[in-house]
Amino acid sequence: MKSVLTKDGSITFFNEEVGDHYHSLSGAFDEALKKHVLPSDFISREGPVHILDACFGLGYNTVVAISLWQDFQKPFPLKITAIDIDRQVALAGLETITSPACMYAKEFCQELVMHPGVKHTAPSLSGVFFHDSLQDRLALLPANSFDIVFFDPFAPQKQPEMWSLDMCKEVFRVMSSGSVLTTYSCARMVRDNLKAAGFEVRDGPCVGRRSPSTVAHKH
Numbered sequence: 001m002k003s004v005l006t007k008d009g010s011i012t013f014f015n016e017e018v019g020d021h022y023h024s025l026s027g028a029f030d031e032a033l034k035k036h037v038l039p040s041d042f043i044s045r046e047g048p049v050h051i052l053d054a055c056f057g058l059g060y061n062t063v064v065a066i067s068l069w070q071d072f073q074k075p076f077p078l079k080i081t082a083i084d085i086d087r088q089v090a091l092a093g094l095e096t097i098t099s100p101a102c103m104y105a106k107e108f109c110q111e112l113v114m115h116p117g118v119k120h121t122a123p124s125l126s127g128v129f130f131h132d133s134l135q136d137r138l139a140l141l142p143a144n145s146f147d148i149v150f151f152d153p154f155a156p157q158k159q160p161e162m163w164s165l166d167m168c169k170e171v172f173r174v175m176s177s178g179s180v181l182t183t184y185s186c187a188r189m190v191r192d193n194l195k196a197a198g199f200e201v202r203d204g205p206c207v208g209r210r211s212p213s214t215v216a217h218k219h
């Protein structure tokens with residue numbers, strides 16, 4: 001695992017086995033904020049919000065989401081379920097975060113990752129990290145559970161199985177009606193599978209490149 005400095009000053013890693021970076025080199029934190037957290041618009045919701053971080057990686061999507069929620073003075077109870085097959089990357093990735101604004105979220109996530117499968121609670125905030133394959137863990141999760149999904153596997157060319165129709169159907173199953181999925185990919189195969197699974201697919205923002213990300217709605 002090699003550390004790489006991205007253009008917004010945040011660190012990402014390069015996975016040599018897969019041959020892919022964990023984030024866009026245009027900015028790892030920028031990607032978390034602009035391709036996942038803001039387009040999910042979770043902060044405008046009322047009532048408790050349950051986020052599924054599907055492929056937690058270095059944890060940036062969840063850290064940015066919790067930090068934004070904290071900025072808004074914890075407007076509703078927030079629940080996080082995070083899944084990743086690689087716990088060492090999660091621990092090393094969280095360690096790279098130095099922004100004072102993200103310390104609360106970083107420490108909360110470190111607790112989750114240090115105790116996989118154990119629910120951790122803080123005022124108005126709870127979470128659990130599953131050290132598991134996404135396929136195996138999704139099969140154990142109840143239907144209609146999540147309001148927001150940050151869907152963030154490695155690129156479809158590198159790990160096509162993570163973007164298959166079966167995977168999209170499983171993610172759709174665990175999402176509640178009115179929920180939103182965000183992902184950086186706008187690949188035809190990905191969008192076709194999301195649509196076939198039942199999502200309405202829209203363009204997300206263009207961040208660090210010409211092509212858009214994807215925001216998928218379950219009505």
Ligand SMILES: C[S@@+](CC[C@H](N)C(=O)[O-])C[C@H]1O[C@@H](n2cnc3c(N)ncnc32)[C@H](O)[C@@H]1O
Pocket residue numbers: 021022023032055056057058059060061083084085086089093132133134135152153154155
């Ligand atoms: C693009 S990175 C995720 C980046 C992350 N969201 C972040 O903000 O740092 C992809 C992640 O998928 C994980 N992964 C790969 N195959 C997986 C699988 N079958 N189940 C769960 N996670 C998997 C990798 O360990 C890696 O952390």
